[in-house]
Amino acid sequence: MLRAMSAHVVVHPSRHEFFVDGADTILDAALRSGLALNYGCSNGNCGLCKARIVSGQVQKVRHHDYVLSEAEKQQGYTLLCTHTAVGDLVVEAPESAEAGDIPAQQIVARVKAMQALGDDLMSLHLQTPRASRLRFLAGQSLTLTAGVASAQLPIASCPCDDRNLHFHVARNGGGGFAQMVFGSLRVGDAVTLFGPWGDFVLRADSPRSILFLACDTGFAPIKSLIEHAMALELSERLHLYWLATRPAGHYLDNLCRSWADALDNFSYAPIAAEQCDGAELVRHIGAEHADLNAFDIYLAGPEAFIRPATIALREQGFPETQLIAAIL
Numbered sequence: 168m169l170r171a172m173s174a175h176v177v178v179h180p181s182r183h184e185f186f187v188d189g190a191d192t193i194l195d196a197a198l199r200s201g202l203a204l205n206y207g208c209s210n211g212n213c214g215l216c217k218a219r220i221v222s223g224q225v226q227k228v229r230h231h232d233y234v235l236s237e238a239e240k241q242q243g244y245t246l247l248c249t250h251t252a253v254g255d256l257v258v259e260a261p262e263s264a265e266a267g268d269i270p271a272q273q274i275v276a277r278v279k280a281m282q283a284l285g286d287d288l289m290s291l292h293l294q295t296p297r298a299s300r301l302r303f304l305a306g307q308s309l310t311l312t313a314g315v316a317s318a319q320l321p322i323a324s325c326p327c328d329d330r331n332l333h334f335h336v337a338r339n340g341g342g343g344f345a346q347m348v349f350g351s352l353r354v355g356d357a358v359t360l361f362g363p364w365g366d367f368v369l370r371a372d373s374p375r376s377i378l379f380l381a382c383d384t385g386f387a388p389i390k391s392l393i394e395h396a397m398a399l400e401l402s403e404r405l406h407l408y409w410l411a412t413r414p415a416g417h418y419l420d421n422l423c424r425s426w427a428d429a430l431d432n433f434s435y436a437p438i439a440a441e442q443c444d445g446a447e448l449v450r451h452i453g454a455e456h457a458d459l460n461a462f463d464i465y466l467a468g469p470e471a472f473i474r475p476a477t478i479a480l481r482e483q484g485f486p487e488t489q490l491i492a493a494i495l
């Protein structure tokens with residue numbers, strides 16, 4: 168069957184849009200574009216990615232064991248994880264917007280790579296098996312277990328990054344698990360993932376610009392949110408303020424600068440500080456932005472950073488509903 172090289176897909180009722188290239192499945196293309204469509208196994212077994220094709224044609228590109236009923240076929244239902252788009256499509260499919268929509272999952276991943284981000288910080292790159300992609304929202308955390316050591320860590324990458332999951336592990340921040348990462352853990356080793364946890368997630372439908380405020384490794388879940396916002400191609404202005412209390416503490420400075428270079432709507436301010444002083448940072452952003460109430464503010468860092476920042480924002484009447492915080 169002939170098909171367009173790139174098919175345009177509109178999802179109802181959200182009206183989100185994305186493109187399907189080559190023989191990509193509709194589900195893979197949607198996830199890469201930052202959409203949180205319902206799915207489970209991602210390989211044709213569970214039926215959770217079932218969606219109704221309102222218009223356009225699809226083509227099967229992967230075997231599936233799940234069987235649609237005759238009535239479902241008549242109504243235009245298909246499995247998004249096993250089909251691609253032959254041309255432009257309109258699809259009726261629910262999307263997850265809240266953490267409560269995502270079920271807890273347990274998956275055994277493998278260490279794909281480890282890279283030092285400084286003397287006491289390691290980038291841990293895990294990959295889930297081909298048949299068990301982890302479902303989560305940007306900004307959420309997972310419980311990681313290797314051997315007998317466990318830690319709950321924020322995911323530092325975007326759900327749009329296929330089977331790849333990144334974490335920033337501080338030597339002094341993850342107990343026995345951190346000791347394993349800095350000691351005996353090797354590429355190829357198994358790490359059990361359980362989760363996701365937390366409601367530090369992007370409010371993608373908010374019309375407001377965003378201030379991301381991070382201190383030290385609070386950057387990890389903020390990075391996940393920013394990458395998700397970029398995948399969704401949000402047009403609102405995004406400002407990142409990153410406090411670092413150690414020399415070379417802006418450990419992904421080049422990445423942040425590359426975002427600022429590439430995106431017209433993104434700005435980056437690295438700030439060196441002696442401590443994670445959230446109240447001082449709120450004064451700083453208040454001096455740069457006349458009306459803070461025009462923003463959603465995402466805060467991530469230690470409690471000593473979050474509490475004073477939250478109090479300072481409350482004192483100036485900043486709406487609670489526009490404040491999203493993650494204590495690490």
Ligand code: FES
Nearest residue numbers: 207209213214248
């Ligand atoms: S996600 Fe399980 S069948 Fe598609």
